[in-house]
Amino acid sequence: MLWIKNGVVVDPKNRINAEKMDLFVKDGKIVEESKVKKGDCKVIDASGKLVVAGGIDMHAHIAGGKINTGRVMRPEEMRVVRNIAGKFRATVGRVLLTAPAIGYEYAKMGYTMSFEAATPPITSPHTHEELDAIPIIDKGALPVFGNWHLVFKCIEEKNLEKLKSLIAWTIERSKGFGVKIVNPGGVEAWMYGGNVKGLDEQVPGFAVTPREIITWLMRANEELNLPHSIHLHCNNLGIPGNYQTTIESIKLANGLKNEKRQILHVTHVQFNSYAGNSWRDVASGAAEIAKIVNSMDNVTIDMGQAIFGHATAMTGDAPFQFTLHKLIGARWSNKDTEVETGAGIVPIGYLPSNPVHTLQWAIGLELGLLIESDKVVLTTDYPNGGPFTEYPYVMAMLMSKKMREGELKRVHQYVQKATTLPSIETEKTLYEVIHMTRSLPARVMGLDKKGHLGIGADADIAIYDLNPLTTDFSNEFDRVYKAFKVSEFTIKDGDVVAKKGELVKEVFGKTFWVDASKKVDVEAVIPDVKSYFDFYTVQFSNYGVDERWLKKSKRIEVI
Amino acid sequence: MLIIKPKKYFEVCVEAEITPDLALKKVEEVKKFKVFYGNKIVELGELFEISKEGEDKKIVLGGDFSRVKWVGTRMVDGEILVKGSIGTNCGAFMRGGRIIIEKDADDWLGTEMAGGEIIVKGNAKNLVGCAYYGDAVGMSAGKILIEGNAGNYVGDKMSGGEIIIKGNAGDFIGMEMRGGVIEIHGSCGFVGGDMRGGEIRIKGSFEVLPTFKKTEKGWVGDVNVKGEGVVKNF
Numbered sequence: 085m086l087w088i089k090n091g092v093v094v095d096p097k098n099r100i101n102a103e104k105m106d107l108f109v110k111d112g113k114i115v116e117e118s119k120v121k122k123g124d125c126k127v128i129d130a131s132g133k134l135v136v137a138g139g140i141d142m143h144a145h146i147a148g149g150k151i152n153t154g155r156v157m158r159p160e161e162m163r164v165v166r167n168i169a170g171k172f173r174a175t176v177g178r179v180l181l182t183a184p185a186i187g188y189e190y191a192k193m194g195y196t197m198s199f200e201a202a203t204p205p206i207t208s209p210h211t212h213e214e215l216d217a218i219p220i221i222d223k224g225a226l227p228v229f230g231n232w233h234l235v236f237k238c239i240e241e242k243n244l245e246k247l248k249s250l251i252a253w254t255i256e257r258s259k260g261f262g263v264k265i266v267n268p269g270g271v272e273a274w275m276y277g278g279n280v281k282g283l284d285e286q287v288p289g290f291a292v293t294p295r296e297i298i299t300w301l302m303r304a305n306e307e308l309n310l311p312h313s314i315h316l317h318c319n320n321l322g323i324p325g326n327y328q329t330t331i332e333s334i335k336l337a338n339g340l341k342n343e344k345r346q347i348l349h350v351t352h353v354q355f356n357s358y359a360g361n362s363w364r365d366v367a368s369g370a371a372e373i374a375k376i377v378n379s380m381d382n383v384t385i386d387m388g389q390a391i392f393g394h395a396t397a398m399t400g401d402a403p404f405q406f407t408l409h410k411l412i413g414a415r416w417s418n419k420d421t422e423v424e425t426g427a428g429i430v431p432i433g434y435l436p437s438n439p440v441h442t443l444q445w446a447i448g449l450e451l452g453l454l455i456e457s458d459k460v461v462l463t464t465d466y467p468n469g470g471p472f473t474e475y476p477y478v479m480a481m482l483m484s485k486k487m488r489e490g491e492l493k494r495v496h497q498y499v500q501k502a503t504t505l506p507s508i509e510t511e512k513t514l515y516e517v518i519h520m521t522r523s524l525p526a527r528v529m530g531l532d533k534k535g536h537l538g539i540g541a542d543a544d545i546a547i548y549d550l551n552p553l554t555t556d557f558s559n560e561f562d563r564v565y566k567a568f569k570v571s572e573f574t575i576k577d578g579d580v581v582a583k584k585g586e587l588v589k590e591v592f593g594k595t596f597w598v599d600a601s602k603k604v605d606v607e608a609v610i611p612d613v614k615s616y617f618d619f620y621t622v623q624f625s626n627y628g629v630d631e632r633w634l635k636k637s638k639r640i641e642v643i
Numbered sequence: 644m645l646i647i648k649p650k651k652y653f654e655v656c657v658e659a660e661i662t663p664d665l666a667l668k669k670v671e672e673v674k675k676f677k678v679f680y681g682n683k684i685v686e687l688g689e690l691f692e693i694s695k696e697g698e699d700k701k702i703v704l705g706g707d708f709s710r711v712k713w714v715g716t717r718m719v720d721g722e723i724l725v726k727g728s729i730g731t732n733c734g735a736f737m738r739g740g741r742i743i744i745e746k747d748a749d750d751w752l753g754t755e756m757a758g759g760e761i762i763v764k765g766n767a768k769n770l771v772g773c774a775y776y777g778d779a780v781g782m783s784a785g786k787i788l789i790e791g792n793a794g795n796y797v798g799d800k801m802s803g804g805e806i807i808i809k810g811n812a813g814d815f816i817g818m819e820m821r822g823g824v825i826e827i828h829g830s831c832g833f834v835g836g837d838m839r840g841g842e843i844r845i846k847g848s849f850e851v852l853p854t855f856k857k858t859e860k861g862w863v864g865d866v867n868v869k870g871e872g873v874v875k876n877f
């Protein structure tokens with residue numbers, strides 16, 4: 085039992101804004117004062133300190149084929165020693181971290197959950213092996229559907245029931261959490277060296293278009309009523325002028341409604357907000373994107389903020405990765421994942437002296453500032469935009485115009501004319517930023533016990549050395565940044581796991597997955613699925629992951 | 644001058660980042676210098692006899708050092724004289740001073756070195772003056788002289804400095820080279836793959852890739868990467 089005394093609590097879901105109060109924890113949950121015996125409680129004195137829910141990273145690449153290939157092709161990333169084996173495991177990595185390092189670094193920063201944002205269903209055994217090697221935090225994984233021959237077949241047949249069965253069967257088999265779509269149709273076109281350029285271009289070899297792929301998956305996802313909406317990485321990522329494709333894709337959510345959450349989540353939008361016709365006249369389209377997102381009540385996005393320094397581009401968007409490799413001349417790895425999807429990996433670095441990199445940095449911030457705080461989640465699309473360990477930098481930047489002015493002086497001045505960042509006066513409040521990193525991602529993912537500190541919530545708590553009542557967030561940005569870098573205490577399911585940036589205890593978080601197989605007739609799709617095993621390298625009986633293989637399974641049943 | 648001799652045959656390799664800076668310290672202090680013996684951290688004095696003659700910034704390594712790695716790593720001045728053979732990664736990242744090896748050198752000699760001089764009286768193995776895997780640039784300045792033969796991957800990603808080999812060398816010489824000179828007095832195998840700049844001079848025979856153009860300067864390429872490196876006989 086825990087008694088967190090006198091902390092200053094910010095808990096946007098429960099409309100608590102910097103109130104001095106006590107929290108009580110029992111059996112890994114937040115409970116009422118009357119439920120604990122105070123004498124038996126371990127007391128944490130949080131006087132003058134900020135108490136919030138543990139952070140949630142709803143989109144990162146933390147496990148599976150892509151990050152692992154990144155590790156293999158970037159031995160130079162593995163030369164930074166973070167922890168020598170002892171009480172805790174040995175960890176290395178500069179930005180590309182080893183599995184235990186991922187858990188440790190999130191925990192030290194006060195984050196307690198992270199989602200692997202793209203796993204091909206066929207490689208889900210690998211993804212879960214790696215997720216099971218990440219200590220402390222809770223995890224989940226999103227299987228990809230946007231380029232799978234079986235999905236195309238259901239859409240060609242205009243058979244929504246079959247598509248629903250396929251989704252339910254797949255997320256159960258892969259122990260996945262929701263429906264991820266990466267460059268719908270484009271990755272299939274890449275199998276022939278091409279891409280799709282717009283929502284209405286036909287996918288080679290199939291009578292489907294990206295527009296149909298998105299809308300059919302969206303409808304199926306809504307009829308299944310999964311906790312999370314479809315999670316879309318738009319077409320034309322990383323291409324000047326792509327903001328229009330993004331706007332068109334966002335409009336596809338028109339007319340659909342869900343009581344609890346958005347209909348469409350568009351991810352790492354920074355990479356999809358470019359105006360202009362080429363890299364020579366590229367500019368920000370963030371203001372236009374912000375306008376449409378703000379005008380709709382059923383769409384959310386995450387930033388995909390670029391951080392100056394090292395990064396590694398890794399996406400299921402294989403044609404984009406090839407374009408990037410050609411553009412910057414860095415190493416490239418390509419993946420062809422059977423009939424399901426593909427991927428690519430390219431090392432990159434963001435330099436403040438490079439006009440395009442600076443533009444990307446500015447666009448992420450524009451999105452974070454111009455979009456209503458209830459619709460934009462803070463991410464770097466780790467490790468695409470940079471390390472998650474720099475989230476505190478983004479948080480501090482959103483809250484301080486003065487910090488942004490300082491940063492704008494040291495970067496390439498191309499951003500002055502190509503973006504609106506220099507003229508943005510907005511300073512997000514602490515309450516808003518805590519929402520963008522906790523309660524909002526929890527709602528977007530459909531997790532009602534996460535991201536808040538109400539009675540019954542999971543006791544995932546972060547305490548920071550920062551008093552919201554006495555801090556001037558506009559001017560004391562340096563202190564704010566440092567305070568969020570390492571928590572005073574990180575508490576996972578009621579256990580203190582990190583203290584002032586030092587690990588205290590290793591626990592293992594749960595793997596959250598969704599089971600909607602009771603909602604549909606899963607058998608209806610099995611003959612079709614089986615027919616594809618003529619093309620797979622594995623047999624039907626060896627496909628997917630059994631629940632008993634997971635270290636700590638958390639099944640969420642959809643009924 | 645500091646004299647260091649192994650006390651015994653090493654069952655596993657020793658990783659000892661010995662630089663001439665040690666020669667300025669007292670023997671008792673030098674004995675406490677930490678090295679890895681396999682996966683254990685031990686003191687230099689446990690594995691080696693250490694004595695001192697005079698105060699010059701010089702180290703003499705007597706006996707067999709072929710299982711001792713990382714000697715001369717990051718050294719900036721002074722001299723190391725190796726009386727026998729030396730283990731891997733000798734002179735990695737060195738910026739100045741001199742290393743003389745009287746017998747042979749193992750792999751990764753002078754990796755990413757940025758100054759100074761290495762002289763090998765015997766043979767050197769693979770990856771002389773190259774870049775560590777994943778890094779973009781190999782040797783950038785300084786000089787490596789090998790009086791015997793060298794192995795494969797000499798001067799990989801090299802951007803400056805000079806490597807001279809009096810004997811023969813293996814395959815993949817000057818791959819992805821950007822600058823500097825490799826001079827081979829004997830013969831070698833394939834040269835210059837993805838070479839962007841610099842010069843490779845060879846006295847004996849060698850194999851040039853089809854992606855090099857014959858000009859009056861010699862073979863110029865690698866055309867695949869729009870390179871302007873030169874490969875020629877001398």
Ligand SMILES: [Zn+2]
Nearest residue numbers: 143201352465
């Ligand atoms: Zn991503």
